[in-house]
Amino acid sequence: MTRPIIGRVVPGQWRSTGAPAPHREPGTARIAVDLLGGDHAPAVVVDGALRAAEDDPALHLTLVGPADAADAVLDALRPAQRHRITVVPGGTTAEAVAAGHADALVSAGDTAVTVVSAARALGRWPGIRRPPLAAVLPTAAGRLVLLDVGSTVDPDAETLATHARLGAAYATAVHALPDPRVGLLTIGTERGKGDRLRRAAARLLEDLPLRYAGLVEGSDVVLGAAADVVVTDGFTGNVLLKALEAVHGTRKADETRAAVLLGVRGVVVVCHGAATGPDLANGIAFAADLHRHRRIDVVQRGIA
Amino acid sequence: MTRPIIGRVVPGQWRSTGAPAPHREPGTARIAVDLLGGDHAPAVVVDGALRAAEDDPALHLTLVGPADAADAVLDALRPAQRHRITVVPGGTTAEAVAAGHADALVSAGDTAVTVVSAARALGRWPGIRRPPLAAVLPTAAGRLVLLDVGSTVDPDAETLATHARLGAAYATAVHALPDPRVGLLTIGTERGKGDRLRRAAARLLEDLPLRYAGLVEGSDVVLGAAADVVVTDGFTGNVLLKALEAVHGTRKADETRAAVLLGVRGVVVVCHGAATGPDLANGIAFAADLHRHRRIDVVQRGIA
Structure with missing residues (x-):
């Protein structure tokens, strides 16, 4: 061979x-x-x-x-x-x-x-224009695609919408989910919650040809029940990923601690x-x- | 009584x-x-x-x-x-x-x-001007003050600097740390890393009369070895807090899951x-x- x-x-x-x-x-x-x-x-x-x-x-x-x-x-x-x-x-x-x-x-x-x-x-x-890094995280419900985890800081809402499409395509191609649920990471799940970027991105995501699961919170990235793909800016995603890696680092070593560029x-x-x-x-x-x-x-x- | x-x-x-x-x-x-x-x-x-x-x-x-x-x-x-x-x-x-x-x-x-x-x-x-919410998190090294965890989204660098002073004062008053180390949450610990807000805030923090521990990452919030107080915007802080609460929720119930307004x-x-x-x-x-x-x-x- x-x-x-x-x-x-x-x-x-x-x-x-x-x-x-x-x-x-x-x-x-x-x-x-x-x-x-x-x-x-x-x-x-x-x-x-x-x-x-x-x-x-x-x-x-x-x-x-x-x-x-x-x-x-x-x-x-x-x-x-x-x-x-x-x-x-x-x-x-x-x-x-x-x-x-x-x-x-x-x-x-x-x-x-x-x-x-x-x-x-x-x-x-x-x-x-701005390729995101996608990480796969273990959750209580299985696994979840989080992106971007550090490639794009200060993105605009259009970039988050593009990343949502990439994340959904990845979950379909790699996790064999024909219609993955895509959530937008924010603080508070009522409509209109979050910062300026999130409010603008939510409007774009609602119109995309994907299964938009709405606003999700930090806990949803851990629990995994609300979405199969979670979209965020590279700053928040990187902070969250590194924190969860540090938590998991003390518990399990068999998961992939790497991200893929899409x-x-x-x-x-x-x-x-x-x-x-x-x-x-x-x-x-x-x-x-x-x-x-x-x-x-x-x-x-x-x-x- | x-x-x-x-x-x-x-x-x-x-x-x-x-x-x-x-x-x-x-x-x-x-x-x-x-x-x-x-x-x-x-x-x-x-x-x-x-x-x-x-x-x-x-x-x-x-x-x-x-x-x-x-x-x-x-x-x-x-x-x-x-x-x-x-x-x-x-x-x-x-x-x-x-x-x-x-x-x-x-x-x-x-x-x-x-x-x-x-x-x-x-x-x-x-x-x-913008009172932050401070949460106390358990870490591998003890406990850590994270702020803001949801009061102020879209803050400017001056607000983060004020929050740094408030967090340090809290750690001194409540955690009895006479000279707490204050870190700025970002992605990558080399100088100049992070988004626009973090680059501007880092310059302000360097000049404050407090023990600035420099840039810290998501993992440092979990491990606690690098800083006693970690400053971030209310969006990132809230996402991180809720994720860590979800992780801890499955493990321990004896810690304070509440934040104090400063x-x-x-x-x-x-x-x-x-x-x-x-x-x-x-x-x-x-x-x-x-x-x-x-x-x-x-x-x-x-x-x-």
Whole structure:
């Protein structure tokens, strides 16, 4: 199944030394990972990559980072590990995907940098100006898509409406919900509650061709009974996500602690800056799943 | 200790029928409670009042609401209960406090209505334009003051700076922290992170005469290690509070699920709209404690 990639590749050329370049195989997923992304990089990135490679024999990993960091990692890998993990000095993970050398990217680096670099290298979908990050949260009722969780601060109401459509398409494509309920996160569920942005967005959401579940509150994101998709600005969403991750962090470790960028031509997974090795491995597995099932393509078709 | 208050009082006159009007006694706390406040009023309000009265023999409770609701409650009370609970038809809890008939008010009703009515009837402190609601959250490290949790949506940076001072004064007065660390809630802890409001507020907070702990994230509100007081806008604070309450609701019931209004001349405690009888009882006990120890006066002196 897997094709060994031995040694390091030459910067800018994206080929491994002494081995044929990888090509797409059914089931194989080639994931580019940001070597210096995250508070504890590169150690946790290498740890996460090794864990992911061990868990999934059809995974090829390309760690992308500055030459000196890449060299250090390369020297530390055992020959058996080099068969599965390529280290690429220079460039960005998004460039690796854009050049066809990887199927998806994972980064625990600065979210804004990752989003901008991915949108630039891969391109946005038609009609998407500000691609949101969507996170999947465990709830008492199952799971829930929360977006945006940090890509777009200070959005306007039109952006929230676009994000609502993207979130609904994601829930349909990935969570197999044919008609997901979409709620607008606010404070108080009576009509007219919330701040200026929410009052304007509520009016737009009511007119969208989706199942608008109305105004929901912070508790609904935890309980999950009121909506399958919850839309908010990237500031509130990020604050809420990090708080809930901190709560869950003390309780369970088996859930995906990563977010996916929607509205960009490619699979882009963002991990928390404080991600651990297992978190990175989890994000890599998430990216591989999105790629293998062409889920992002299905989302795009869903809103087209 | 307690002076019985029998029967109902005449609207507008605030005296009980057949018994002397209560007056201030050391240790006694007279709490006005909004009879129709909350999603499950008046049932949970009466339940909460009875629980609070049972727990604390030095408590006098005045339930304030429309005549028909008040009559129904009065009829349902047993004579022994009427000794401790007065039902007042008409007016607001804030008017009861302003008139000197109660020492503090508790409401699970619409937050905006309670805040406006309290500010109007009781008056604001000098220099306080938009009184914030402060909630105390349990954290891994102890407890933390989060404000604003729903009073002020769309604040400006100056309002956040004022709230920072109020929160610090509260932590000093109530949590006995002589020099509490005050953090600004945002997304990402590097300088310059966050939305427009946060970038402007961070510059103001740096110049305040308080121990500014810098930018904190949602996880810090849960963990509590980075700050003793966390300042945010009322929208984000309310979303976060309700989410964490929903998480904690499944785990512990012994903490105060109520917020206190700061910057108004009086003790004003706001409970969640979905408050239960025990939550209301807890809010009433919280209000009694604030009154008995003159904590709000101490907060005001702290920022004067």
